[in-house]
Amino acid sequence: MYIVRNITLMIGVFTLAFHSASQAQSIYGDYIETRSADVFTGPCVANGEVGLVGDQAILAWRVEEGTWNGLRLDGLSIVGVVKASATLGDPFSDLKPVKAILIVDKKADGEHQAALIDFAKEMAGNLFSDVAQVEVAPIEIKVQHHGENHGQAWLQAGAIACVQTRMLQDKDHLCKNETTYYPPLTNVSHAMPVVASLDQYQGPGLGVSWTSRGKRSAFIGTFAR
Numbered sequence: 001m002y003i004v005r006n007i008t009l010m011i012g013v014f015t016l017a018f019h020s021a022s023q024a025q026s027i028y029g030d031y032i033e034t035r036s037a038d039v040f041t042g043p044c045v046a047n048g049e050v051g052l053v054g055d056q057a058i059l060a061w062r063v064e065e066g067t068w069n070g071l072r073l074d075g076l077s078i079v080g081v082v083k084a085s086a087t088l089g090d091p092f093s094d095l096k097p098v099k100a101i102l103i104v105d106k107k108a109d110g111e112h113q114a115a116l117i118d119f120a121k122e123m124a125g126n127l128f129s130d131v132a133q134v135e136v137a138p139i140e141i142k143v144q145h146h147g148e149n150h151g152q153a154w155l156q157a158g159a160i161a162c163v164q165t166r167m168l169q170d171k172d173h174l175c176k177n178e179t180t181y182y183p184p185l186t187n188v189s190h191a192m193p194v195v196a197s198l199d200q201y202q203g204p205g206l207g208v209s210w211t212s213r214g215k216r217s218a219f220i221g222t223f224a225r
Helices: 002-022 043-049 110-128
Strands: 026-035 056-068 077-083 099-105 131-137 139-143 153-157 161-166 190-201 210-212 215-224
Touching: 026 139, 026 153, 026 161, 026 190, 056 110, 056 139, 056 153, 056 161, 056 190, 077 110, 077 139, 099 110, 110 131, 161 215
Parallel strands: 099 131
Antiparallel strands: 026 056, 026 215, 056 077, 077 099, 139 153, 153 161, 161 190, 190 210, 190 215
């Protein structure tokens, strides 16, 4: 009888563990990031920009497939726009205060919008600790993963934010001493630096808007949690 009870208890524990594992978050997709400072650059350029620029960023996720807070988010996207008080990625600067706005996919209903917001806050951490405004807009994100256009991506979030990228070329190596000087601002599975042919934010909430072209200031990649 003692052995039977022990076996029954062990089965119950294994069943609970399996159920908990099946409820774990599992999500992956495409990631785009732009900054107002070069991320692929040489120390001479980076030192000239730090403290002067680089305090603005756009972060965008498109869920290929996955679950967050028990909800399927397949095909949905969310975009965050950040204005910090110093150069993002500089370990010697105090970024605070940091203000953000979030743009949530119009295709998502209320529950899924809430899950997207929670997901983005988890991914971006302190960058999204002070969200000044949440906008709902149609979002389209396309990332070229293979072929000769590898490095090409496109983001359109309503009339608020737009990003277009292209792969790095020989003409983008200005001092021949460039590296990926700043890493991405969030955890990614893979990321590569690219040129932001267009980096534009024309939205509310941050007290600033911008249009930048041709900077080595973007990443495209993938994420998985």
